[in-house]
Amino acid sequence: YTKEKTKRKKKAIDRISLPLCNQVVVFGGTHGNELSGIWLVRKWQTGLPLKSETCKVTSHLTNPEAIKLCRRYKDCDINRQFLDEKLTGKPDAKEPYEVQRAREIYSTFSDTSRKRLILDMHNTTANMGLCLIVEKESDLFALHMCRYIQNAFPKDYCRVMLQGQSYGDIRYIVKHGIAIEVGPQPHGVLRSDIADVQEKAVKLSLEFVDLFNKGHQFGSCEISAWTLKGKVDFPRDEKRNIEGMIHRDIQDQDWKPISGTTNIFQALNGQNLTLADVLKNEYDAGSEVYPLFINEASYYEKDLAFWLSTKSVIMLPAL
């Protein structure tokens, strides 16, 4: 019975068909200290433009004030402001800079015709390699694009993360979007190796869009994806100072499975804390979990030492 059901289900979505993509909008500098996206936008705007054969491509700096300061944000993280309640509220002169800027971007780029694609460039201090972030498993267009990008990189260098929900990211304002997150790179530093990977990923996205618009058929395939399930915070004292640092056993080990007995923190007193120690009653011994964005600098203030995710394989119908 199960087999039959799967078969019917697979047949029902044997091939999906989507509108052509008529504009790709690439954003850099959504966080003002993540320098590879900022560098690339300036490169593409000063003489070496990004091109596509089949659609309009533009690139933009998301947060100019944060870029000037070389900080993640001026008043608040712009990538938490793209939510209906914030975008459609009454403008107020006293509202944070990033809320104003999010409205501006929303009014220019939001897309009810579902024909735009947003690529949002980010960097992380974590050893994530090239990480393509898609909101939902149902965004098959984005997932096929991820598969296409992945194939051009060495095995296990490029991975897909499913966010599971929108946190008010800039991609919220269009139907299809991916964040292109490359690391490790210290914030406030521009590394040529990281910028090269970032640029290659964007160009592969445009190649994919051109092929798609020209009617190329992308066969059905499987893709591994890591879905965010929860946060793990550092151990902290009453003043929020951290009392444990990321343990050497997991530093730089993003995407690798850990279990309850894995050491995740080394405390001020020298003791090791395991995942089960930290999660206590919430710990589910049966599940295999994968830490992501381990030791990302900007997450210290967000009460976040790393994300926990689960891994799954998604069947993509042909496109």
Added chain:
Amino acid sequence: YTKEKTKRKKKAIDRISLPLCNQVVVFGGTHGNELSGIWLVRKWQTGLPLKSETCKVTSHLTNPEAIKLCRRYKDCDINRQFLDEKLTGKPDAKEPYEVQRAREIYSTFSDTSRKRLILDMHNTTANMGLCLIVEKESDLFALHMCRYIQNAFPKDYCRVMLQGQSYGDIRYIVKHGIAIEVGPQPHGVLRSDIADVQEKAVKLSLEFVDLFNKGHQFGSCEISAWTLKGKVDFPRDEKRNIEGMIHRDIQDQDWKPISGTTNIFQALNGQNLTLADVLKNEYDAGSEVYPLFINEASYYEKDLAFWLSTKSVIMLPAL
């Protein structure tokens, strides 16, 4: 004649004799986003104290306000404020926080008896490994200590940099001081491998002091040192935006020699710039130079892509 002179000179300083060291003061958080020193001070202050058999050891957070902000500084870099003209000027309620804090530290720790040692802990985003910074070639006590620390690490992991002059660093207020600079570590991130190296270097310093105070004799020896000679800034446009990023040929290649034909920047237009292109008339083709602190995040605002240094071998008389 030269040989004779050298021989006499060597003999004259066959063994140096210095006062015992009766206090070691260790500072962390001189820059508020360099987390390994901050972590260690908190560790030593909350139950696992630093110890020496022969002298008093204390550890302190240099810049509490910058630490709270997790930024290099609040108003200005404290490590440029320890200069007589600033420390002895008339206090002014409107002066920057770091100037006030420097006065406080100066009044507590400055040392005319020459019996104190300051260890100042730093991190860099550059691939410097363990770098021990000494102000002057004439600080033989500090250089012997460097040699002692160096011997406990793998070859070429721990190196000595001569600053050549004081920039108003915290070590300015005592006779002997070294900065213990460990990288690469992104600012705002605490890596256990980097913290472990930092702690090991501090403990080796205390071991050295104990041996010295107990009358241990340190034989004459040679030590390689890199002396700062000048700065190289990024190529910039009229708004000070950088127009060239550190070239992949030198990224992470701190301490390695480069020549006039070495590519040092990759420009926005894709072209490579060599060292001779950038230094133009100042370039001295005959000299071998070594870039240090390549792509250090906090140097972008200081118009500094890396330091140029020369390498020399220093003969240390016995101590």
